[in-house]
Amino acid sequence: MRIDKYLANMNVGSRKEVHQLIKKGVVAVNGKTVKTPKEKINENDVVTVNGEEIAYQKYHYFLLNKPKGVLSATEDRSQKTVISLLDSQDQYLPVGRLDKDTTGLLLLTNDGQLNHELLAPNKHVAKVYRAQITGVADEETAKTFASGMTLGDGTKLKPAKLKILKQDKENDTSEIEIEISEGKYHQIKRMFGAVGMKVTALDRRSMGNLHLPADLKRGKYVELSLDEVKNIK
Ligand code: URA
Numbered sequence: 001m002r003i004d005k006y007l008a009n010m011n012v013g014s015r016k017e018v019h020q021l022i023k024k025g026v027v028a029v030n031g032k033t034v035k036t037p038k039e040k041i042n043e044n045d046v047v048t049v050n051g052e053e054i055a056y057q058k059y060h061y062f063l064l065n066k067p068k069g070v071l072s073a074t075e076d077r078s079q080k081t082v083i084s085l086l087d088s089q090d091q092y093l094p095v096g097r098l099d100k101d102t103t104g105l106l107l108l109t110n111d112g113q114l115n116h117e118l119l120a121p122n123k124h125v126a127k128v129y130r131a132q133i134t135g136v137a138d139e140e141t142a143k144t145f146a147s148g149m150t151l152g153d154g155t156k157l158k159p160a161k162l163k164i165l166k167q168d169k170e171n172d173t174s175e176i177e178i179e180i181s182e183g184k185y186h187q188i189k190r191m192f193g194a195v196g197m198k199v200t201a202l203d204r205r206s207m208g209n210l211h212l213p214a215d216l217k218r219g220k221y222v223e224l225s226l227d228e229v230k231n232i233k
């Protein structure tokens with residue numbers, strides 16, 4: 001494999017950033033400075049950047065702060081996808097989906113097995129969202145959600161926890177936090193729709209033990225260790 005592809009795949013940076021590192025002379029293979037991004041390496045080679053070893057790692061896990069307007073898909077003819085936000089895009093998949101207009105925590109990985117495990121319907125990983133609502137959510141709304149409601153099309157939902165953060169009766173709006181343990185299509189929007197309200201902004205804050213870091217900007221991501229991902233539950 002070419003050294004530039006290897007370093008991009010190990011998430012040292014984008015291809016462009018990797019080329020700059022090579023130009024700077026800080027990349028070495030078996031102690032010898034790399035002169036060209038075309039240089040080939042094999043599995044026994046020791047690759048370093050600024051003296052630090054960049055060991056081979058097959059699977060990577062990213063926590064993305066999804067911005068509005070990008071699709072939770074791998075590719076699309078005309079629209080930007082969450083995968084296009086990654087430096088290395090080989091074989092990556094989003095773990096579940098957020099709607100195009102939903103923001104916040106989304107996991108991305110090239111570990112198909114783990115993706116599958118986290119999405120299994122019996123996993124019930126708790127997901128917490130913050131939302132802006134048109135309508136005044138109150139204790140009645142919380143009770144309805146807590147009871148495990150049935151949507152208009154007969155979809156039966158598990159109990160959800162609703163916390164009311166702000167009620168603005170004058171403007172007929174609310175700010176809420178909601179915890180759900182499943183991921184049905186447009187679930188939160190449909191839950192509020194069923195009680196005559198509308199979600200106007202939705203942001204996922206956590207998934208199990210994983211929280212969206214406060215300093216992670218929209219469109220940016222951080223790499224997680226396998227342990228952090230496994231600890232999600
Ligand atoms: N519920 C929704 O309605 N949309 C999302 O993106 C996630 C949960």
